[in-house]
């Protein structure tokens with residue numbers, strides 16, 4: 742796995758500055774959670790790290806390698822979205838292996854990696870099913886499996902649980918925490934759910950209008966929010 746280093750990152754859409762001088766370090770094996778109001782730039786930051794969005798300034802370094810000019814596929818990153826579009830006509834195994842097949846990975850290697858991911862995610866009994874035969878939570882696990890098989894250096898999650906009902910959200914959250922430990926993964930995770938942020942993060946980053954308001958350990962932000970804005974997001978009600 743790898744450290745992610747973001748320095749002076751800027752992003753504008755036309756004349757609108759959406760990310761303003763973002764400085765952020767995600768340690769190797771770290772779990773950083775981004776929170777902040779809708780439109781503050783969380784998804785744009787993730788997409789910039791993934792290489793899906795060209796940046797206007799600054800640098801992104803992953804595992805000691807500057808990746809600004811690298812295509813998404815060369816960044817060794819996997820992204821899991823809120824809407825986990827699976828291919829309806831392919832079974833679970835084919836859905837998980839598709840990216841590898843596309844990249845020209847040999848068939849035996851694909852089968853081995855899909856089998857391993859299925860074991861980790863307890864998807865083995867479901868490998869021959871089509872997406873329509875799965876529950877929402879199972880589909881989201883397939884989407885996570887699709888990320889795992891690529892053995893990325895870094896996982897990026899953009900509100901992965903927000904389409905799930907409350908009970909499944911808790912189960913899947915626990916599952917993600919388990920995966921983080923098991924895979925020793927480096928994770929950047931966006932959520933608008935305080936509980937998710939407090940329980941998953943080793944560092945929470947509070948964003949507001951394209952800037953970082955405060956970053957730190959969950960309990961530090963909870964007990965010592967830098968301002969009312971941060972307090973409103975994760976501060977103690979005291």
Ligand code: ADP
Pocket residue numbers: 754759777778779780781782783784785786
């Ligand atoms: P968040 O994920 O925190 O809700 P986003 O990163 O999606 O926020 O969006 C940040 C800002 O950038 C918003 O004002 C949004 O309207 C704008 N934005 C996002 N994507 C584009 C785009 N492709 N073109 C123009 N503006 C965009």
Ligand code: MG
Pocket residue numbers: 783784785
């Ligand atoms: Mg978003």
